[in-house]
Amino acid sequence: MRPGFGQFNVATPEYLQFAAQFGATDVLLNTPLLPGAVRWELVDLVKLRLSVEQWGLKLSAIENVPPYFYDQIMLGGPRRDEQIENMIYTVRNIARAGIPIFGYNWMPSHVWRTPPRAIRGGALATAYDDGIGQTLPLTHGRVYTEDEIWSNLEYWIRTITPIAEQEGIRLGIHPCDPPVAVLGGIPQVLRSFAAYKRLIEIHPSDANAIEFCQGTFAEMADGVDIYEKIRYFGSRNKILYVHFRNVSGVVPEFHEEFVNTGYVDMYRAMQTYCESGFDGFFIDDHVPQTFQDTPWGHRGRAFANGYIQGLIEAVTKQSARVRD
Numbered sequence: 001m002r003p004g005f006g007q008f009n010v011a012t013p014e015y016l017q018f019a020a021q022f023g024a025t026d027v028l029l030n031t032p033l034l035p036g037a038v039r040w041e042l043v044d045l046v047k048l049r050l051s052v053e054q055w056g057l058k059l060s061a062i063e064n065v066p067p068y069f070y071d072q073i074m075l076g077g078p079r080r081d082e083q084i085e086n087m088i089y090t091v092r093n094i095a096r097a098g099i100p101i102f103g104y105n106w107m108p109s110h111v112w113r114t115p116p117r118a119i120r121g122g123a124l125a126t127a128y129d130d131g132i133g134q135t136l137p138l139t140h141g142r143v144y145t146e147d148e149i150w151s152n153l154e155y156w157i158r159t160i161t162p163i164a165e166q167e168g169i170r171l172g173i174h175p176c177d178p179p180v181a182v183l184g185g186i187p188q189v190l191r192s193f194a195a196y197k198r199l200i201e202i203h204p205s206d207a208n209a210i211e212f213c214q215g216t217f218a219e220m221a222d223g224v225d226i227y228e229k230i231r232y233f234g235s236r237n238k239i240l241y242v243h244f245r246n247v248s249g250v251v252p253e254f255h256e257e258f259v260n261t262g263y264v265d266m267y268r269a270m271q272t273y274c275e276s277g278f279d280g281f282f283i284d285d286h287v288p289q290t291f292q293d294t295p296w297g298h299r300g301r302a303f304a305n306g307y308i309q310g311l312i313e314a315v316t317k318q319s320a321r322v323r324d
Contacts, residue, residue, distance in 0.1 A: 001273060001316065002026055003309045004060065004241070004281035008296060009033050011048055016055040018298065022305055026060040026281040027052050028103075028241065038069060039086040045097035060281060061101035061241055062094055063174075063211065067110070074108045075140060076152045084156070088163050095167035101240050102164075103211035105174040106153055109139040109184045112177075116289075117255040123288040123300075128178045128219075130252035139184030146187045153189065157202040164207035172211035172240040173199065179220045180251050192222035193229055200238055209238045215245035215285060218264050219254050226264055227272045234276025242273070243285035244308055256286055259304045270311040274319050282308050 005019035006028030019027055029052075034044045045062075052059040070087050072079040094102050117127040164171050175196070176188035189195055200208060210233055218226045233239050246262025248255045260266060287300030 001270075001278060001312050002281040003305055003312065004028055004283045005301070005305065006030060006061075006063065006283040007285060011051045011059075013055075016052060016057060020055045020057060022302055023309055024057060024305065026241075027057045028061045028063050028281075028283055029059065030062075031064040031066060032062060038083075039090045040065070040093055042093040042096055045093050045099065049098050059099055061103055062099055063103040064105065065090060067108070070104075071108055073156050074106055074149070074152055075144065076148060080152075084159060088160065091160060091163060091169065091171070092167050095164070095169035099169075101170050101172065103172045103174060103240065105176075105211075106149070106190055107174075107176050107186075107188070109186050112136075112183050119255070119288060120258055120261055121290075123258070123290045125256040125258075125288040126286060127255035128251070128253065130178070130180055133178070133180065133183060136184060139186060141185075143182075143185040144187060146189060149187045149189045153199075154202050157199070157208060161203040161205050161208045165205060170207050170209055170240055172209040174211040174213050175216040175220070177213065177216040177219070178251050178254070179216055179222075192220055193217075193224040193232075194222065196229075196233065200233075200236070206237060209240050211241065211243075212239040213243040213245075213285065214264070214269065215243055215247050215256065218247050218262070219250055221250040221252075227268060230269060230272040230278075231276050234273055234278045237277070239273075239276075239278055239280060241280045242278075242282045244269075244282040245285045245287075245304075256288065258288060259284065259307050266307075267311060267314070270315045271318075274315045282312070284308065 002025045004026035005024045007030050008015045009031050034040050049059045070083050072083045113126045114129045114132040116124045119125045176190045179191035217229050246257045246264050284301050284304035287297045290300050293299040
């Protein structure tokens, strides 16, 4: 288990030096700013990887492409087949550039939040109140059905997974955040433990896996605790990497927290990853906005990453003592 940094879209020396100085081994780039109106080229992806490696770091994953690369695939629009062709091209290039993981989502309407909440010491954290969320307008012109969105997802998984297997890349989908039934007329199909069990059976393969956002899995009101979710998917080698963040509770209303102040026992969570055989990396994902921090959250991320590294060391040393 390893510490990583992510959630920046430009591999500048400033970000990469920060990651290296604070002990990261792995880097995740979120929707990197690359040329290409509909797909990404191999040469640009190779340059991206090399820029990360210059700092002694590994570009272990790319998370997300621009939504307009594949919105018609998610919604079953008239340009679906054209977008699938371009996405296959992009996925092949990510793999051939030496980047082993591609994480993405199935949220045409993106992540939704309502006004932020003040938490410890007046820090501001993102929040969601479904009473407000359900008053917001349609995002794509009409109401879609669960069957439509599931059908589109199944078509995509059955198409792209054999390509990923050929190229030696692993693909993982982020849960819908917030994990409520519908937002803006779009069903949030990946909102429960049962939905993810269904997902991994669409095309059973190591290439069909999960971008495990622990925060979102912990927000789910599905009656299954977060530790069981980690154990189930971790023991099946389905967790590619982890967004290691904490929240106040489950939908219909929650807010994000500092990594050590939410309702999830983060030490127990880290123990469960270790016991399940997970050998990937953790990133902090979102962090609260703290006093005199930058918009990206350098101070908050340094705190969260240090906490992650401490937990990794504590859990792995304890595991080694038990084995001895």
